[in-house]
Amino acid sequence: MPEPVLSCRSLGCRAGGREVVQGLSLDILPGERVALMGPSGSGKTTLLTTLGGLLPPAAGRVLLGGVPLDERPALRRETALIFQSYGLLSLLTAAENVEVALRAAGRAPRDAVREAAQALDGMRLTAYASHLIEELSGGQQQRVAVARALALRPRVLLADEPTAEQDRLNRALVLDALMAAPAALVVATHDPEVAGRCDRVVELRAAVSRA
Template sequence: MIIGPALSCRALSCRAGGRTIIEGLTLELAEGERVALMGPSGSGKTTLLTTLAGLLPPASGRVLVRGVPLDEQPGLRAELALVFQSYGLLSLLTAAENVEVTLRAAGHAPKRAVEVAAEALERLRVARFAGHLVEELSGGQQQRVAVARALALRPRVLLADEPTAEQDATHRAVVLDELLAVTGGGTTLVIATHDPEVAERCDRVIELREAVLR
């Protein structure tokens, strides 16, 4: 069995909106590493995260999980979790159900899914909204539910797209602390952010500008 970096890409190019956003990117992310992905709007942060998560096929190049090409073993996507900038919650479900249904799809028994979801919502300080439908939640609350859902999966690699953007100072600290804590267990964390304070708490900062990695 081939073992390599937790997540890597080779000569990766990505297109969006009819143009090349990322071109010829080669990158290796170590187990437990904290990486901040920065750059102006339109520089490709969201496109790159979506491609690394295996949800968007690259225009060229490859994404690898522990040295294994993701396109050869799609099942490796189960080791990755993505916090969407738009949250990606199911509007007809409650906050708790959004987390539970993801856990059940990942193989958790129903009772265990309920328990793990409750714990995750508590950590992100949205437990009191567990029974609320998504449309009843504020943007900040929805964002914390989305983070809770990703953390509950305990992925090997966690990709988060602007996960603190909708938070006040108190909840921003909660979200960031919970995200950074997972690296202590070996999870690799990549955070797309505009916030220099978030970047300061990461091991490495990658800047994307005009389809060039800096």
């Protein structure tokens, strides 16, 4: 069996002053697709943010490639997070939002422009590449966030309800793109179809996590 690309050990996560995830141990294998499911408030978003290294654990550790994130924070660059709130930069265009992320990851300017255009085309957003984020619908903004994450070509892709704002056709587009990505995928979702496309489901219930 291959070594896990992402792991957590006895992980605890806090949100709103309370511990929403307790004692979770989990291994994500390279290329694996794992769905996080559970009711609102069960800690799915907080867990994703902690796995991505953006929120420190309340207990336990997160490891990427066997290395604790708290010892090597630079490893966070090997993950990409699709936020439920999109996490896009206002006053920038759709293309600029993707290009900025690529430049921050070390891409040369010309490569960033080319790769951003390709990623947006994959999300059927070429016609909106020069539009400011504020001019886009919620569904279009969500697809920009997906394009940005995919363009980064991360080892681990963390996605928070990535199809929630999409109509039927674009929902299929987003889901197919996420499933085709070479990265390991951890996706928080309420959608049984999304969960059904994954290799396994982790259920989060009332501050107790069960795989």
